[in-house]
Amino acid sequence: MLLYVHVPFCRRKCRYCAFYSVPLPPVGTRGFSVSRYVSALCAELALWGGRLGRVPVESVFFGGGTPSLLEPEQLGVVLDGVRRTFAVAPDAEISMEANPDSLHTPERARGYLDAGVNRISLGVQSLNDGMLTALGRLHRADAARTAFRAIREAGCRNLSLDLMWGLPGQTLDLWREDVRVALELGPDHISAYGLTLEPGTPLAEACGEDALPPEDVQCSMYLEGIRLFGEAGLRQYEISNYAREGFRCRHNLGYWEGREYLGLGPAATSTLGGERWTNPEGPEWLAQVAEGRTCSDREALDKETRTLECMMLRLRTVEGLPLEAYERLAGRPFTDDHGRFARRLCEAGLxxxxxxxxxxxxxxxxxxNSILGDLFEEA
Incomplete structure (x- = not known):
């Protein structure tokens, strides 16, 4: 099983972000405080341990929000609870997302590593100050470089960078420069996402699709990223992810391979035992845990849904969809269901x-996105 832990706190919400997050409350806050969150998380862990037993866990991922706003000691308390509750593999990948404004000294980074984290994903997004301002990021490019070097100095041997392309005002040359500066740092892994303007976010309301680079420029950015990362030894293994040999994100690969996962924390999603559910947000989550309940609003995943999701997730990876995996789920050969559609894509070079x-x-x-949408419509 994969274990995901959602840390909802942020110093300030970025202008493009649609994920659930809340402002970091001051120390001593009586409402949805960090200390109440950590206590509730440990209680939720114990609740699931009582229901699932000591199931094997192969990876733990702290996402957000900004997990690096938790003190290393607080994250250590959670990880100790995970180890007491589940059978965590000795070589489990334990990842933590971090931002440069909250993780920028070797001492703090060493605290997380001592707590058990062995992989850090640093949310840089860009190494251009103008782009960072447009995105609403708190840090600047120099701070991102400082944070990366501090984490390395602390002894982190599995360090990833998050970048974004297709930003308002970004040119192909600016994207190439972002890639060049990022690669100079020597990351083991890079996630490079094309910006999506999510409805209701400040960035979407402020600029709209017309402010993004033209479609042909965005295409060039994507293909140029594949080339430049590959030349530097980071091979593409998923639509937006690149890694040196041996540094693929095992947790995310588990998602794309359709493995079961348990999500802890407010707004965290789980897919387990043929069902999917999402925890409520903030105070509702606290109440749910305090009452010893788990989310009751669950979706049963029938065979058709699981088969379609298997296609969608596997096609995100460079290895693609194993035809035997499709037939095992669907009970029919892939070409019986999608042969004509697949041939059209092959003939188009897609x-x-x-x-x-x-x-x-x-x-x-x-x-x-268009291809997968067409596959779902066809099904």
Missing amino acids: ARLDNGRFRLTPEGMLVS
Whole structure:
């Protein structure tokens, strides 16, 4: 099983972000405070331990929000609870997302490593001050570089950077420069996401789609990223992810391979035992845990849903969809259901169907949302 822990606190919400987060409350706050959150998280862990037993856990991922706003000691308390509750593999990957404004000294980074974290994903987003201002990020490029070096100095041997492309006002040359500066730091892994303007976010309301780079420029940014990362030894393994040999994110690979996962914390989603559910937010989550309840609003995942999701997730990876995995879930060969559609994509240079796998080409990954939407409509 994969374990995801949602840490909802942020110093300030970024202008593009649609994930659930709340402002970091002052110390001593009586409402939804960090200390109440940590206590409730440990109680939720104990609740699930009583229901699931000591199930094996192969990875733990602290996402957010900004997990690096938790003190190392607080994160250590949670990880100790995880180890007491579940059978955590000796070589488990334990990841933590971090921001440069809250993790920028070797001492603080060493505290997280001592608590058990062995992989850190640093949310840089850009190494251009103008782009960072447009995104509403608190840090600047120099601070991002300082944070990266501090984490390395602390002894982190598995360090990832998050970057974004397709930003308002960003040119292809500016994106190339972002990539160049990021690669100079020597990360083991890079996640590079194209900006999506989520409805209701300040950035979407302020600029709109017309402010983004033209579609042909965005295409060039994506393909140029694949080339530049690859030349530096970071091979693409998923639509937006690149890694040196041995540094693929095992937790996220588990999602894309359709493994079961338990989500803890407010607004965290779980897919377990043929069902999916999402925890309530903030105070409702606190009340749910205090009453010893788990989320009651659950979706049963039937065979058709699981088969479609298997396709959607596997096609995000460069290895693509194993045809035997599809047939095992659906009870029918992939080509019986989607042969004509797959051939059209192959003829257009957007996919390949060979060696027992159906996979998207780089050009297909660029328009994967459209392709996957068409697959769901066809089904």
